[in-house]
Amino acid sequence: MDLTVQQLRYFVAVARELHFARAAQALRISAPSLSQQIAALERKVGGPLFRRDARRVELTELGTELLPKAGRSIAALDDVVSWAEERRAGGAVVRVGLVVGSRIASVILSEAARAFPGIRWKITRLGFDGSLTALRTSRVDVVLAPAMSAPSGPDLHAVPLWSEGRVLVVGAGHPLAGRDSVTVDEVADEHFVATLGDEALTDWLGLPRSDGFTPKVAYVAATFEEVLDICSAGLGVNIAGAGAVSGSPRPGVVFVPVRGLPDATVHLLRPARTPSAAVLAVEELAVRVARRETARDADG
Template sequence: MDRPELPLPQLHAFTVLAEELHFGHAAARLGIAQPPLSQQIARLETKVGHPLFVRASGRVALTPAGRELLPAARRALADLSDGLAAARAVGSGRAGRLRIGFSASLALTVLPGLLATFRTRYPDVDLDLREMTTAPQLAALQERTMDVGLLREPPDDAGVGPLAFRTVLTEPFVAVLPADHPLAAQRAIDVSQLADEPFVLLPRPVGPRLYDRITGLCEAAGFAPQVVQHAVEWQTVCALVGAGLGVSLAPASIRRLRLREVAFRPVEPRTARTLVAAAWRREDRSPLVANLLAALGEGGKGGKGDGDGDRQRRKKG
């Protein structure tokens, strides 16, 4: 047996009349004349198959059928209102689920400010944060299992293809040394001074461009680094350096790890910098993504990175 369709305007008219129990008052509240209200109620009663109101001597009262229908009518109207509000929130990017990948070192720079800004502005958005190196982030974006990536050194074809990129910040490199290393006594070192040192680096597949930029610094200084150990995360790289396995070159923000066994020193040339970018699918028109990118321009300011900012703060102090 088919269920009768109950148009929402009729349910609305019914609930208002059930609350007012007066056709004139209900019509005024609905902003219509009494005849159209009576017609709406009559159509609804026809669909139900029973009277919903008793009309006698100028009084209006709900029938048993009307009393039974009223809670369901209110729920239907409330569900519609909630659904419309939810749809508007998602449609405007004020609600929903946003999947964000980020390189671990960005938790020391751009990520905290970005999350604080975004959370303040869009508290109802569910953020799914995933710590990932660059190559897995690019794959996840292509596979549509992630919405935005915050990564180091976008690929060579960043200007074309399915992914779009925006530079978030750049920062200089630092040498990562065991705290008791002779070079740790210097305020800054030249990359060439690391020529005879064993290196601890990230594996190239997890971040090809960053790996090549670091090895390129060494090659420009006249040597190829002797890599004796790989580690996927910078914190592990630094821990291995502190244990005496070798030295490394890393983004300057890594200094914020403040490991007792490790010394961080600026390197020459200081013009060498690593780039941090946001990445997303070029065809993605999601308001969630657009809102995050807007917040990124405020909570995680682009421009020069950790090394320069630290020097300016020390001067002010």
């Protein structure tokens, strides 16, 4: 049986997302290609791994049985690959995924590079729906991502690093671009650029709100770069973490502070299994630097 670890990675991605299109986007392959790979794997294991209809995707009993075995197989191969990369590079390799850039994230990476000269770094920009899949399929070792609550799961370890306010992302010609700040009420009639699935978007915007605010979603973006492209063209607005002001400057885009929304927290995410010494050292440094920089920002 010619079963490949790549097929297992594809299977795990779909099993975690329970959505073929989102899994394909996170894996950076086309949805038809992903479906073909899953079908090939199903032929090799002798039965369907997913039940699919127009509304949802579910694991079959066979898929449920395969999932932990696939996870262990992927982790075992990743250990071998990491060992080989470390030997080739003469030191450890740490792969970092970034969802949205920020000043503090840049300081963490800069200080980590100085503190650990023996580590070889791989920095990857991730889509909004792709961070957990990237971790679970071992594309990255750690992720820095903003969220309203810590992502959870038995296979996931989350460490809060810092909190930040919210900003409205608008084109420079937008009527609200010149404001010192805005409230949620003032953007209720705007066309929003959504970046997350329905459940996560609800969490990000603190819905349902007592004032009845519901965003009118006009566009869906896979990455923050796409958000900036759409907003700079004046086609919609977005609410982001305030770290985007320093981490993602863009001509033609203005960031306006939003009042009345709770702060977002940037978390360091990694798999729950015992990390390498290099990943653990980076995590500890990230916590120290985030605390120091947050204190400096508070002092003005």
